Amino acid sequence: MKQTELEQAVAKRRTFAIISHPDAGKTTITEQLLLFGGVIREAGTVKGRKSSHFAKSDWMAIEKQRGISVTSSVMQFDYQGKRINILDTPGHEDFSEDTYRTLMAVDAAVMVIDSAKGIEAQTKKLFKVVKDRGIPIFTFMNKLDRDGREPLDLIAELEDLLGIEGYAMNWPMGSGKTLLGLYDRVNNRVERYRPETPEQRFVELDADGHLPADDVIAKEATYRATLDEIELLDDAGNQFDADKIARGDQTPVFFGSALTNFGVETFLNSFVQYAPAPTAKKTVGGTEVQPTNEQFSGFIFKIQANMNPNHRDRIAFVRVVSGEFTKGMDVTLERTGKTIRLNNSTEFMAAERETVTEAVAGDIVGLYDTGNFQIGDTIYAGKQGVAFEPLPQFTPELFMKVTPKNVMKQKSFHKGMQQLVQEGAVQLYRTYSTNEYILGAVGQLQFEVFKFRMQNEYNSEVEMTPMGNRTARWINPDQLDEKMSSSRNLLVKDVHGEPLLLFENAFAERWFHDKYPDVELTSKL
């Protein structure tokens, strides 16, 4: 690919993930986006597609049992001259560190909020991860076809709970049964909800932002109330600020209803316009690799194991950072210095489509892996070495004690444990005095997958004893005293040998702080 072609290809990429609390409507809106992208023909096919996918790839039995996708996948389509990559971030019980790590591979996030519920727990957690990256966050207030909370309340909540300014790109006129449409501040038009004909969907506003006097909506009290609210937003609301949006300090807010496909297209059109193309990425040495740099580089943000139990294969998901990925190319694995030929063993995660010809910055490539790769690894082509900054560690919240069921099988237990921890499937801790194994995860499913894989891949049956939710706090090693440990604040060390305390609850943490006021505690995230 010529340099100018590479530049054009990179400029087209829009890579993002949707963050939301379960049931806010992520699947529904994803489906609508795929419809606009021409990937699917009718709504309702995403869930169906998932189940047929299981049958085809003979994916882990645990997935089949639960009918869910254990790890994120990638969806790609072209829209308005842009190539969109949506990285799926699983919710529900399948929430795991993979979800967080996937957010390290995107250039923007879309936050879907149920307008009746406002900001919920999981949204808050995921928001924090994206906010720390300083990337743009777009908000879609969903389920407008139902009675929801006051829009002004929803905007205020963004600032109060998440500390991000909201800028309303459009504004609902009514909600639920009284929903008339959207007042579109950006396109200076009204978008009717359920217009009689497609031609009647949009009505242009005049220079003062008013509908033609003879329009049916213009006669409604709701419309007049909307004009008052818009005036209030113009005078006292946040000003649109592209720089703040780029840094993730302001979020453009769109209203709509994914289920009735209302406001989704308007959102998508603005999104492709304002969402960023791939940008430079920092290396360990502090320099930056530009996406248009002709030398290929990328990093591994996820490893999905055992797609096919007969072959014991794993897929490493690579986010391309620069240059062009081509099949069969030689790359260097930075951690080991080893050269690896990415032979026929490569697969584009552009999934079912067969016409993928190129992968450049912003795209995700799936590599068949026989155990070479680890999460966070950098790979690059050419002579000039590249090492990207390591992925952050995410503080686990759920903990389990783990022991082998059969004490005669210590060897396979240790081997499996070592490999799965190295792969990043779970976090491992050891108690100080007794060297017991404790596993940490951000979601319950990580434990289930761990148990399943120990048995199936390492022939090691494990006993797991839940310790429930704990708050992990790292302690300055110089201040450490083993006597500080108790069942309510258990002292353990992480894989790097760093000491930390697992607090049973906030009360235990306060108690500890009162007893040892000088001891410094930090959360990693």
Ligand code: G4P
């Ligand atoms: P998730 O992926 O974020 O978990 O949410 P999902 O899209 O599965 O949506 C959760 C539920 O909310 C679904 O209903 C879905 O139909 C509904 N929903 C999504 N968007 C809207 C909307 O704009 N308006 C309304 N009224 N409902 C919406 P369900 O009954 O739980 O599932 P299903 O049986 O319809 O699949």
